[in-house]
Every structure is written in structure tokens, then in C-alpha cells.
Amino acid sequence: xTVRKNQAQLTAAEKRSFVNAVLExxxxxxxxxxxxxxxxxxxxDTDDGDRVGHRSPSFLPWHRRYLLEFERALQAxxxxxxxxxxxxxxxxxxxxxxxxxxxxxxxxxxxDGQVMDGPFARSANRWTVSVRVDGRDFLRRALGxxxxxxxxxxxxxxxxxxxxYDMPPWNSASDGFRNHLEGWRGANLxxxxxxWVGGQMGTGVSPNDPVFWLHHAFIDKLWADWQARHxxxxxxxxxxxxxxxxxxxxxxxxxxxxPADMLDHxxxxxxxxxx
Amino acid sequence: MSTITRRRALGxxxxxxxxxxxGRALTAPDRAxxxxxxxxxxxxxxxDEIYLGRRIQGGPQGGGHxGGGHxGGxxxxxxxxxxxEELHVMRNADxxxxxxxxxxxxxxxxxxxxxxxxxxxxxxxxxxxTLV
Numbered sequence: 001x002t003v004r005k006n007q008a009q010l011t012a013a014e015k016r017s018f019v020n021a022v023l024e025x026x027x028x029x030x031x032x033x034x035x036x037x038x039x040x041x042x043x044x045d046t047d048d049g050d051r052v053g054h055r056s057p058s059f060l061p062w063h064r065r066y067l068l069e070f071e072r073a074l075q076a077x078x079x080x081x082x083x084x085x086x087x088x089x090x091x092x093x094x095x096x097x098x099x100x101x102x103x104x105x106x107x108x109x110x111x112d113g114q115v116m117d118g119p120f121a122r123s124a125n126r127w128t129v130s131v132r133v134d135g136r137d138f139l140r141r142a143l144g145x146x147x148x149x150x151x152x153x154x155x156x157x158x159x160x161x162x163x164x165y166d167m168p169p170w171n172s173a174s175d176g177f178r179n180h181l182e183g184w185r186g187a188n189l190x191x192x193x194x195x196w197v198g199g200q201m202g203t204g205v206s207p208n209d210p211v212f213w214l215h216h217a218f219i220d221k222l223w224a225d226w227q228a229r230h231x232x233x234x235x236x237x238x239x240x241x242x243x244x245x246x247x248x249x250x251x252x253x254x255x256x257x258x259p260a261d262m263l264d265h266x267x268x269x270x271x272x273x274x275x
Numbered sequence: 276m277s278t279i280t281r282r283r284a285l286g287x288x289x290x291x292x293x294x295x296x297x298g299r300a301l302t303a304p305d306r307a308x309x310x311x312x313x314x315x316x317x318x319x320x321x322x323d324e325i326y327l328g329r330r331i332q333g334g335p336q337g338g339g340h341x342g343g344g345h346x347g348g349x350x351x352x353x354x355x356x357x358x359x360e361e362l363h364v365m366r367n368a369d370x371x372x373x374x375x376x377x378x379x380x381x382x383x384x385x386x387x388x389x390x391x392x393x394x395x396x397x398x399x400x401x402x403x404x405t406l407v
Contacts, residue, residue, distance in 0.1 A: 173368035194379040
């Protein structure tokens with residue numbers, strides 16, 4: 001069984017295995033198909049039209065399945081690899097070991113935002129940004145630029161306390177747990193982390209930065225934590241909602257998985273801590 | 276095809292111009308523009324200006340010049356261009372705007388989104404992107 005661990009607890013060997021598997025997916029072209037898929041959904045999910053991957057109730061089950069696909073691809077390269085998660089309420093500065101050269105590398109240089117160290121620096125020639133929205137082919141970051149702050153544990157706990165999964169109009173204007181976790185409303189958790197990292201992480205092609213997976217693995221864990229705190233709260237909406245993925249509707253692009261199928265993560269993996 | 280030619284021509288000119296303005300671009304984010312938009316705002320204004328050395332334009336789309344690119348992906352009726360190349364933008368339910376360059380940070384107006392994109396691009400040309 002796959003165990004997803006806090007990235008801060010990984011051994012040097014586990015970090016190396018993860019990085020090497022990611023680089024191998026990049027080399028074969030498989031990695032970039034994930035970037036393309038994410039961007040297609042982020043550009044087409046709209047508040048008043050069909051919405052599946054973002055700004056909708058299926059934000060959480062969609063990303064759970066998306067991460068599962070990526071994790072399975074990693075495991076096809078190296079069966080010992082699991083997705084780590086980044087608890088950005090704890091490891092909240094650019095000095096965290098996450099950003100060291102033996103793992104993801106650090107922030108970008110001032111001149112052009114280019115990441116200059118670590119395995120994903122352009123100069124190492126193993127990480128060319130191919131699926132892109134502008135002319136730059138190097139990984140960029142601006143960690144905490146402009147004095148931005150990552151969400152705090154207090155802010156996370158306030159969102160985890162919300163009992164209702166999601167509410168009409170089931171989009172970026174909704175009240176409830178999902179939209180507060182996604183960040184379009186309230187203290188802003190998930191969206192703010194994308195902005196804090198900067199570079200490609202702030203764009204529609206955010207999976208170009210491998211930290212995307214560690215960020216979303218933690219968002220996924222917060223969903224599991226929320227379920228443990230609210231065992232009587234269900235995924236909503238249940239049925240018959242235009243433009244929105246109801247509990248038993250299938251989700252694009254896979255068309256063989258429903259939110260109901262994704263509610264229990266323990267069928268696929270567990271976390272290193274009790275919820 | 277003409278899009279690529281135009282992009283190359285304008286992109287080269289813009290890169291030269293932005294070198295001068297880059298320092299300012301990094302240190303002067305338009306904080307005021309991040310203010311929350313009023314709900315149910317009327318259709319946003321049309322604009323056409325040079326910002327940090329690059330031409331940004333916004334307005335209702337549908338003119339003969341529209342190439343039918345990726346904009347159709349979300350069914351919007353408003354288009355933003357940077358040096359003639361379309362910047363994919365989206366309006367949120369509360370009236371705020373985002374673009375594919377700043378997708379997780381809503382701003383009050385399409386002009387604020389275009390300006391944020393110019394700062395983020397640091398002189399790089401936009402690349403036409405198609406939904407796969």
C-alpha cells in the first residue's frame with residue numbers, strides 16, 4: 001500500500017527516488033501530458049458553464065484522481081515512490097528543506113525568475129518547460145515575493161471546521177468547505193499557495209513545477225482530514241445539477257470515475273499520520 | 276500564420292522596450308488594482324494603451340480580426356491582447372478577472388489583469404495556446 005509522507009520527513013534516498021522518477025517521466029514526454037491536461041481544464045472550467053477540475057465541487061475528487069494517475073505513472077518507473085505532501089503551514093519559508101538543491105531547488109533569481117539550482121534548473125538540461133503560455137522555457141519561481149505569506153494553521157483549522165462540503169451556486173462564489181479550501185473565498189488557502197510560489201505555479205500550466213504535486217497532495221490530505229472531522233457531511237450536490245459534477249456523475253477526462261469513487265482515499269493510499 | 280508573423284515582429288520590438296522598464300515592473304505592483312470588484316459590474320471598458328513598453332488592448336471580441344484561437348475555450352465575450360497576441364482571460368462570478376498568466380489571483384478589471392501579465396512576462400512574448 002502506498003503511504004504518502006510529509007516531504008519534510010523524507011530520507012535522502014526517498015528524495016532521490018522521487019526526483020529521478022519525475023525526471024524520467026519528463027524525459028519520456030509523459031510528464032508534459034499532465035501539464036497539458038491541467039491547463040485545458042483550467043482554461044475551460046468557468047463559473048457559469050461546465051466546470052470539472054476547478055471552481056466547482058469536483059475540484060477535490062478531480063485532483064485526487066489526477067494525482068493518482070501521476071503517482072501511478074511515477075510507480076511505473078519506480079514502485080517504491082509515493083507522492084509526498086507539503087504542509088505549507090509548517091514549512092513556510094524559502095529556507096525549508098523542500099527548496100534545497102537535493103530536492104526541488106530554490107527560488108528564482110531576481111533578473112528573470114529563473115531557478116538556478118536543484119534538479120529542475122534549466123542549466124541541468126533535464127527540465128525544459130515545453131507546455132507553456134509564453135516564450136520562456138526555464139522553470140521560474142518567486143517564493144514569497146512581495147512579502148506574501150503562506151496560510152497559517154489557524155486559517156486551515158477555520159476552514160476544516162466548516163461542516164457543509166459545498167453550496168449553490170457551486171462555483172467560485174460558493175460558501176462552504178470546498179471553496180474556502182480552494183481559495184476563491186475567505187482566507188484563501190490553495191490559490192494563495194500557487195501565488196506564493198510564483199513563476200509557472202501562478203499560471204494555468206502550474207504542474208510544470210514539481211511542487212504542484214506536493215501542494216495538491218496536502219490539499220488532498222486536508223480533504224481527508226475534513227472527512228474525519230465531519231463524518232456525517234457528504235459530497236454535494238447529490239444529483240441533477242446543470243454544468244456541475246454530481247456525486248454519481250462521471251468526470252472528464254477519464255469518464256470512468258465519479259466523485260463517489262474518490263471519497264475513500266484509503267482504497268488507494270494512506271497518509272503517514274492519522275487524520 | 277499571420278498571427279505568428281505579427282507576434283514575432285511585435286515581440287521583438289516589445290523585448291527591446293521592456294528592458295528599460297523591467298526594474299519598475301518588478302517593484303511597482305498595482306496594489307490598488309487588486310481591490311475587490313463590485314458585484315454585477317457592467318461590461319468592462321475597452322482599453323488600448325502602452326504599459327511598460329508593451330501594447331495592451333481589451334474589449335468585446337467578435338471583430339473580424341479574431342483568429343478563433345483558444346479564447347473559445349470558456350465561451351467568454353471579452354478579449355485581451357498583449358502586443359497583438361491574445362491573453363486568455365476569464366471573469367469570475369463576483370466580477371473579478373484572472374488570466375492564464377495569473378490564474379489564482381483575481382484582480383478587479385481586465386486592464387489590471389493585462390498589466391499584471393505584462394509585469395509577469397518580463398518581456399517574453401505570449402505563446403498561442405490551443406486546448407488539446
